[in-house]
Amino acid sequence: MLTIQSNVSLKPYNTFGIDATARYLVEVENEEDIQTLLQLPNAHTSPMLILGGGSNLLLTQDFNGLAVKINLKGIQVVKEDQEHVWVRAGAGENWHGFVMHCVEKGWAGLENLSLIPGTVGAAPMQNIGAYGVEIKDTFDRLEAVQLATGEKHIFTNADCRFGYRDSVFKNEVKGQYIISSVQFKLAKQPTFQVSYGDIQTTLTQMGVKELSIRAVSEAVIKIRRSKLPDPAEIGNAGSFFKNPEIPASQYEALKIQYPAIPGYVINDTTVKVPAGWLIEQNGWKGKRFGSIGVHTRQALVLVNYGGGKGADIQQLAYKIQNSVEEQFGIRLHTEVNFV
Template sequence: MNIQQNISLKPFNTFGLEASAQYFVEVNTVEELKDILQNPDFKNLDKLFLGGGSNLLLTKNYEGLVIKIALKGVEKVFEDENTVYIKAGAGEIWHHFVMYCVENNYAGIENLSLIPGTVGAAPMQNIGAYGVEIKDVFQELQALNLETLEIETFSLAACQFGYRESIFKHSLKGKYVTTSVTFHLNKIATFKTAYGDIQKTLAEMNVTALSIKAISDAVISIRRSKLPDPAEIGNSGSFFKNPEIPLGQYKTLIESFPTLPSYPINETTVKVPAGWLIEQAGWKGFRDGQIGVHARQALVLVNYGGGNGNEIKKLAEKVQQSVLDKFGIKLSPEVNYI
C-alpha cells in the first residue's frame, strides 16, 4: 500500500473543494483494509472512509487518515428463472454497476441511473430516485467491524432502512465499513414510470415499447437536463432531503401555497419536494462569489470553482432558515459535513 502524506482531497470530492488529508491510502482488498487498520502508526488516528466523495462537504483539512475504499468486483451469486443476485464490491462506481445490470437485462435499478457515488455508499443512505430505493432491491451487505476486524453480514431488516437513512447513519455510525453489497434483481421487469418526468421523456424519445434500457436512458436524460455535471461545476447532487411532514401541516400549507406538490407516504404523512420549497423561498440561481444555488435545480448547491466548504455550509444554513421561516419546515442535509 502507498501511504501518502498531506494529499489534496480536491480530486476525491465531487464539490471540488480544496482540503488536504494528513495521511491518505487507497485499499483494494479487505486484507489491505485490515492491515492499515492494524498498523500501529495509524491505529490511534481519526479515520475517514471515502467512496466516491459525492456525499461529503469538506469544511477543513482532515487531521488523520483518509482511507479510499477501492474494493472492486461484480459477480453473480444466485440465479433462478425469475431472479438473479449480483454481488458488487463497495468500491465499484454506482452508475457503472447500474449500466452492467442494464446491459445484462437485470431489472430493478434502472431508475437509479447516473446517481454519483459508489456501491458501498448506496445502502448507507438508502439512495433513491424516480420511485425506487436501494431497499427495494437489497439482499444483504457485508461490512468490516472496525472493533473486531471481522466481516459481518447484514440483512434487509438489520439495515433498518428509512428515507435516506440506515442503521449505519445512526447507532452503527463509524463502527463498520461496507465491503460488498448483494442485490436481488429481476429477469422480468416491472417498469416504474409514474414518478417525475419519465413518461414525458419517454414520449419525447419516441419510445413505444418499454425496456430496462429505455427507462435508464430516460432517467439519464432527465438528470443531465436538471443536474450539473460535477466535472464541470462542483456539487453533490441533491444537498437536502425531501422533507416528510404531517398531513395536517400539509393541508394548512396548501391554503397559503395551493401549488405545493406532495407525494403521500401513508395516511398521516406526505413528502414535499425540497427543491420547490427552496425555489419558492427565492434561492434558485442565487450566487455569492464562487458558490451558489444551481439555476436549473434549487436542490443543488454548487461550487463554481474556488469556493470553500464553510461558505457552502453557511449558504445551506441560510437556505434552511429561510425555508423554515416561510413554510415552517426544517430541511435536513443529505451530505455529511466533515
C-alpha cells in the same frame, strides 16, 4: 503493500471539488488491504474518513486524520433461479457503471437509479433513491469489516434499518465498519416504475413504443442530465437537501396559504413536499455568492464554481434552512454529510 501518503489534497476525492487536506491518505484495493490497514499503529487512535466516490460529502475544513479511499472492485453472479439473479459488487465499483452492467445483462430493479454519482459501497449507507425506487427494494445483503475487531459481518436488508435516505450506517453503527461488498436481488422479468416524475413524459418524447429496462434507464439519464450539473464541470454533490415529510394536517394548512405547493401522499398521515420548490419560493434558485451558489436549474443543488470553501457552502445551507423554516415552518435536513 499499503502506501500511506501525508498531507494530501482531497480535491480529487470529492465531487464538490473542495481543496481540503488530509493528514494521511491510504487506498485499499482488497480485503487483505483492509486487514493491513487495521494493523497500523494510528488506525484506532486517529479519526478515520472513509471515501467512496466523494459524492455525498462536504469538506468544511482540513481532515486531521486518516482518509481511506475504498477501491474494492469486481462484479459476480452469486446464484440465480428462473425469476431472479443475485449479484455481488465490490464496494469500490462506480455505482452508475454497476447499474449499466445490470441493464446490459437484462437484470431489472436498478434502472431508475441510473446516473447517481458515487460507489456501490456508499449506496446502502444513504439508501439512495430516485424516481420511485430505493436501494432497499433490491438490496439483499452486504459484507462489512468491523474496524474495532477486523471481523467480517453480514448485514441483511432488515439489519440495515433502511429509511428515507437513511440506514443503520448513519446512526447506530456510524463510523464502525468498512463496507467491502454489496449484494442485490434483481429480477429477470421487469416490473417497471415509470409513474414518478417525468419518466413517462420523457419516454413518450423519446418515441418509446415498448417499455424496456434500457429505455427506462435512458429516460432517467436524460432527465438527470437536463436538471443536474455534471460534477466534472461544476462542483456539486447532487441533491443537498432531503424532501421533507410533514403531517398531512400541516400540508393542508400550507395549501390554504400557498395553493400551488406540491405534495406527494406517503400515507394517511404524511405528505412529502419537494424541498426544491420550498427553496425556490424563497428566491434562492440561481443565486451566486462569489465562487459558490445555488444551481440555476435546480434549487436543491448547491454548487462550487471553483475555489469555493466548504465552510462557506455550509453557511449557505444554514441560511437556506433558516429561511425555509421561517416562511413555511418546515426544517430542511441535508443529504450531504459534513466533515
